[in-house]
Amino acid sequence: MCAAGLAAALTAPGQAHATPRPPHWEVKDTGAADVRFRGLAAVSRGAAWLAGTKGTVLRTTDGGASWRNVSPPGAGELQFRDIEAFDTRRAVVLAIGEGEASRVLRTTDGGATWTESFRNTDPRAFYDCLTFFDRQHGLAMSDPVDGRFRILSTRDGGRSWTVLPSAGMPAALEGEAGFAASGQCLVSSGARDVWLATGGAARARVLHSSDRGLTWTATDTPIPAGDPARGVFALAFQGRAHGIAVGGDYRPDQTSPRAAARTGDGGRGWTSAALPPPAYRSGVTWLPRSGSTALAVGPTGTDLTTNGGRTWRTVDTGSYDTVDCAPDAACWAAGEQGRVASLER
Numbered sequence: 001m002c003a004a005g006l007a008a009a010l011t012a013p014g015q016a017h018a019t020p021r022p023p024h025w026e027v028k029d030t031g032a033a034d035v036r037f038r039g040l041a042a043v044s045r046g047a048a049w050l051a052g053t054k055g056t057v058l059r060t061t062d063g064g065a066s067w068r069n070v071s072p073p074g075a076g077e078l079q080f081r082d083i084e085a086f087d088t089r090r091a092v093v094l095a096i097g098e099g100e101a102s103r104v105l106r107t108t109d110g111g112a113t114w115t116e117s118f119r120n121t122d123p124r125a126f127y128d129c130l131t132f133f134d135r136q137h138g139l140a141m142s143d144p145v146d147g148r149f150r151i152l153s154t155r156d157g158g159r160s161w162t163v164l165p166s167a168g169m170p171a172a173l174e175g176e177a178g179f180a181a182s183g184q185c186l187v188s189s190g191a192r193d194v195w196l197a198t199g200g201a202a203r204a205r206v207l208h209s210s211d212r213g214l215t216w217t218a219t220d221t222p223i224p225a226g227d228p229a230r231g232v233f234a235l236a237f238q239g240r241a242h243g244i245a246v247g248g249d250y251r252p253d254q255t256s257p258r259a260a261a262r263t264g265d266g267g268r269g270w271t272s273a274a275l276p277p278p279a280y281r282s283g284v285t286w287l288p289r290s291g292s293t294a295l296a297v298g299p300t301g302t303d304l305t306t307n308g309g310r311t312w313r314t315v316d317t318g319s320y321d322t323v324d325c326a327p328d329a330a331c332w333a334a335g336e337q338g339r340v341a342s343l344e345r
Contacts, residue, residue, distance in 0.1 A: 078101065
């Protein structure tokens with residue numbers, strides 16, 4: 001389904017001979033019901049990578065009809081929360097946790113072999129997310145160390161990593177951290193711009209860098225915070241200006257008012273959605289070339305906006321943690337109990 005077709009399915013009355021079915025998720029059988037997938041990289045309509053608990057990495061090249069287990073050997077104790085893929089053969093995966101539990105691994109042969117390119121040795125660091133500007137340049141982020149978020153940088157496609165100086169990073173708020181919920185607490189757009197989502201403190205913020213993580217500015221968002229379970233969980237940017245933030249309170253017995261916000265100036269200012277998703281959302285993505293269409297997902301459903309994040313409409317009630325769209329406008333979602341789906345019309 002193309003991006004224009006998705007928007008039309010919700011906004012057009014339909015042709016006289018038939019009413020178009022709203023977009024829906026078509027669930028795929030991964031054979032991994034005991035795994036929760038919070039890492040997802042959509043390559044195309046036919047190809048996607050998944051990363052999850054128990055050190056699991058899966059890959060499909062036939063649209064989800066079959067999945068190949070390409071998990072790194074000996075990774076069963078690791079919790080993979082983010083994966084970035086450049087194609088069907090090259091991918092970088094992030095394991096989260098305190099100290100040496102945070103690691104980065106890389107493959108160039110479709111997961112047949114993996115190389116560990118970073119292992120955190122600082123017990124104070126806890127890495128949450130990673131992102132790539134292109135095939136060579138990327139960043140990973142850790143919760144604050146010595147009062148500032150820590151940024152890890154690569155210039156060689158993930159083969160090696162360097163901790164960036166912290167002088168250009170604003171001081172973290174008390175209790176502030178990132179959420180390793182969907183691999184979308186650190187996102188980039190273009191060659192140099194990157195945004196970092198936070199929560200857990202008195203205010204939920206988005207930090208922005210226009211120089212690949214050397215210097216940052218911080219802006220408050222209207223998404224509620226004030227508790228370790230609340231804040232901005234995921235970001236998506238379309239170009240340098242238009243962005244969406246989603247989050248809320250991940251506890252199922254807590255409400256999540258104002259669970260989405262939008263920006264039109266690169267994150268310098270954020271406005272609450274006039275009609276937000278009805279509950280906590282952990283993942284969000286723009287549909288490529290759509291201009292104003294995006295999807296948000298969470299444990300209680302999927303919401304769609306066709307007006308740049310001003311209003312949202314629930315289109316599915318299945319549980320998903322993360323969502324991603326490929327350049328050809330194919331969209332995938334993944335979550336608990338091995339649940340993976342592609343978006344169909």
